[in-house]
Amino acid sequence: MNWRGAILPVSVIAAAQFAATTYGIQSDALASPVEILASLLQALADGSMIRATLETLGAALGGLLVGGSAGILAGIVLGLSGVLNRLMTVSIELVRPVPSVAIIPLFMLVFGLGFRLEIAVVAFGVVWTVLVLTRAAVAGIEPRLLEVARVLGMSRAQAIWKIVLPSALPRIFVALRLAATVSLIVAVTVEVAVNPLGLGYGMQIAQQALRPEWMFAYLVWLIIVGWSFNYLLVRIEGIVLRRMNFTGPRR
Amino acid sequence: MTPLISFRDAGVAFGSKQVLEGLNLDIAEGEFVCVVGASGCGKTTMLRLIAGLHPPSEGVVSYAGQAIARPRPEIAIVFQDYGKALLPWRTVSGNIELALEAAGTPRAERGAIIANLIALMGLEGDGGKFPSELSGGMQQRVQIARSLAQRPQVLLMDEPFGALDAMTRQGLQDELQRLMMQQRMTVFFVTHDLEEAIYLGDRVIGLRRNPGRIGKVFDVRIGRPRDQVATPEDPEFLRIRRELYDFIRDTEREPAS
Numbered sequence: 001m002n003w004r005g006a007i008l009p010v011s012v013i014a015a016a017q018f019a020a021t022t023y024g025i026q027s028d029a030l031a032s033p034v035e036i037l038a039s040l041l042q043a044l045a046d047g048s049m050i051r052a053t054l055e056t057l058g059a060a061l062g063g064l065l066v067g068g069s070a071g072i073l074a075g076i077v078l079g080l081s082g083v084l085n086r087l088m089t090v091s092i093e094l095v096r097p098v099p100s101v102a103i104i105p106l107f108m109l110v111f112g113l114g115f116r117l118e119i120a121v122v123a124f125g126v127v128w129t130v131l132v133l134t135r136a137a138v139a140g141i142e143p144r145l146l147e148v149a150r151v152l153g154m155s156r157a158q159a160i161w162k163i164v165l166p167s168a169l170p171r172i173f174v175a176l177r178l179a180a181t182v183s184l185i186v187a188v189t190v191e192v193a194v195n196p197l198g199l200g201y202g203m204q205i206a207q208q209a210l211r212p213e214w215m216f217a218y219l220v221w222l223i224i225v226g227w228s229f230n231y232l233l234v235r236i237e238g239i240v241l242r243r244m245n246f247t248g249p250r251r
Numbered sequence: 252m253t254p255l256i257s258f259r260d261a262g263v264a265f266g267s268k269q270v271l272e273g274l275n276l277d278i279a280e281g282e283f284v285c286v287v288g289a290s291g292c293g294k295t296t297m298l299r300l301i302a303g304l305h306p307p308s309e310g311v312v313s314y315a316g317q318a319i320a321r322p323r324p325e326i327a328i329v330f331q332d333y334g335k336a337l338l339p340w341r342t343v344s345g346n347i348e349l350a351l352e353a354a355g356t357p358r359a360e361r362g363a364i365i366a367n368l369i370a371l372m373g374l375e376g377d378g379g380k381f382p383s384e385l386s387g388g389m390q391q392r393v394q395i396a397r398s399l400a401q402r403p404q405v406l407l408m409d410e411p412f413g414a415l416d417a418m419t420r421q422g423l424q425d426e427l428q429r430l431m432m433q434q435r436m437t438v439f440f441v442t443h444d445l446e447e448a449i450y451l452g453d454r455v456i457g458l459r460r461n462p463g464r465i466g467k468v469f470d471v472r473i474g475r476p477r478d479q480v481a482t483p484e485d486p487e488f489l490r491i492r493r494e495l496y497d498f499i500r501d502t503e504r505e506p507a508s
Contacts, residue, residue, distance in 0.1 A: 144335040147304060151322045152353040152401065162349065166340050244340040245381045 031213035040217035048202070049217075053225055056198035059115055060180075060187040060229075063122020068179055071127045072172060075134025076164060085135070092128065100125030100186045104193060118190045118197065125186035126179035133178075137171035138164055166244065173237040180233050184226050199225070253316065255280040255437050256301055256405065261310035262462075263296055269462035270296050274310065276456065276465060280404075283431060283438045285452035287445055287495070289503050293463025294441045298407050301439055302328050314405070324354065327398035331410040333390040337382040343369070343393050344378040350400035368396040373426070388419035395427075405437045413443065421479050424451060432475060445495050449488055450477055457495065459502045467498050 020032030043049035111117040149159035191200025206214030254277035459466035
């Protein structure tokens, strides 16, 4: 990471701390960086932050797993079958724009509160992106490779497993990375809105208790968690694609 | 002798456009047939009929007396665009193995077969490389090796050397000739290079276009092995070459599609 990128955030934090110590903060909405850091360290030390993080990440990953695999599967099927795709396109385009938050009331009736609700909403939030991008990736496969599969007499399953999936993999990874970001956003949204779990709920409680330093501590921690989550995925993607010799222009 | 491949009044139409019409041709086992013609005359479509990648709109194309409805394991293809036909995420060995996986060859037997093909195609030492690390000529060798892994009776080649430089092309032509003499395979070879067609073929089929149809058939009665220097000076080679050029020039005066 370029150190110059740190100039702006570090100066903003320093200025905020300078302002807080010079003028003092009498506010229910703001807190000084030092107070925020102290709350964060305390929450990390007493385990509450770690537990909340595991809950949020668990729900996000669970939803990503469910929605991502459903999206990849459906994307492959629709990308390969023109008929099915024409049959489904209108329905998908109608459901896709529904904000994932708007599905919470319905899913609450079905799943109640808890992990299953959160996983379901996250899955709903990511499945369409993954489906649409996978479908495009599969439909864009080099037609010559599909002919090679036919000429070699491969079964349909063999062709999908050995040719379609690897060909589409770089673009499926892009979809999964987008989906990972969305999964965290949606998980926290569900927690802030209704679910008594995880980081979003912690923030909600801090806000209701008029403890801005807690609230900011959660916010700062969310930035760290979100960044690490994405970094991890980029690394996994890089390793897998390099092992498969996908480099340069194909990405 | 019954022909291995035969066209009977075969034709292809894409919508209302007649691409190939009234094809009648018998290809004997072990024969090397080259097809030439102006661009857009349906050479590749003719090859795809034999491959089972495209059904004839009328008539029949058959292999050993059976109508060809879909790709058959006895018939292999080498495409011109080796860069697209090879799997970039598999090594040379992995690409060859693909054909064996498709054929259901037991894993234990694959290594020896692959090693043989790598030696046959002069790819020793390249088995672990990816296609992108090889020159065009070497990539095309990999594709030929993969189609041979199918143990085909018939090899269809669609301008296989068209994208290669002259030196590489001549080298591969000679290796192909050697291979065919060794393995007694039937070859259907599409090219736009008239000298290549005469040099390699037992017969050269000249197509007319719009609609594509067989215009003239040239028998090449020149012994094998042929030689890159001596054969093109053979009076028979020169005679066919002159006739073939006249024929192609004549077809190009006909309106294109």
